[in-house]
Amino acid sequence: MIPLIFHTPRLTVLAASRALLTAELHKPRYFPLLLGAALPAHWPTGEYDREAMLYFLEQLTAGGRTAAGWYGWYALRKATPEVPRTLVGAGGFMGPPDAAGTAEIGYSIADDWRGQGLGTELVAGLVQHAAITEMVHRLVAHTATSNPASHQVLLRNGFLATDFAEDDRLRFERPVTAADAAPLV
Secondary structure (H helix, E strand, O other), X not given: OOOOEEEOOOEEEEEOOHHHHHHHHHOOOOHHHHHOOEOOOOOOOOOOOHHHHHHHHHHHHHHHHHHOOOOEEEEEEOOXXXXXXXXXXXXXXXXXXXXXXXXXXXXXXXXXXXXXXXXXXHHHHHHHHHHHHOOOOEEEEEEEOOOHHHXXXXXXXXXXXXXXXXXXXXXXXXXXXXHHHOOOO
């Protein structure tokens, strides 16, 4: 069983559940209460949209407990004296790794929270989480050619651009090793 919550220096990252996704999709006023966090001004953000939420909910419903932790994750900025615990982004995997141990990640940070290194921190946490499972040996990510900030997030986390995907996106890859399971500082 893989952990359904992990921490980075500034984030608590919580695996999406059927209850959270159902609230987010159908009862949005209850979503922040269940999440235990304030929402950013613009939510959802980026490519984390209704279609992604529906996909994650469908996969979690079909896969049950074994699917938990292999789809969406919520990035919550830890509370400070000035700011309450706040949902700042979403990320995660597009599913469990394939037979070769390859999994794909995605991520998005809310507009109000960009430029603070939170995307880099979220991806670092996802890499660490993938390593802890001991099931992932390679991570891939795809990002728009017009999104240099996202390219930098991946490069800072040891990914290398490898090719163009068929939809004019850049493909990034990196190996996952036991050393990646070390705690983030």
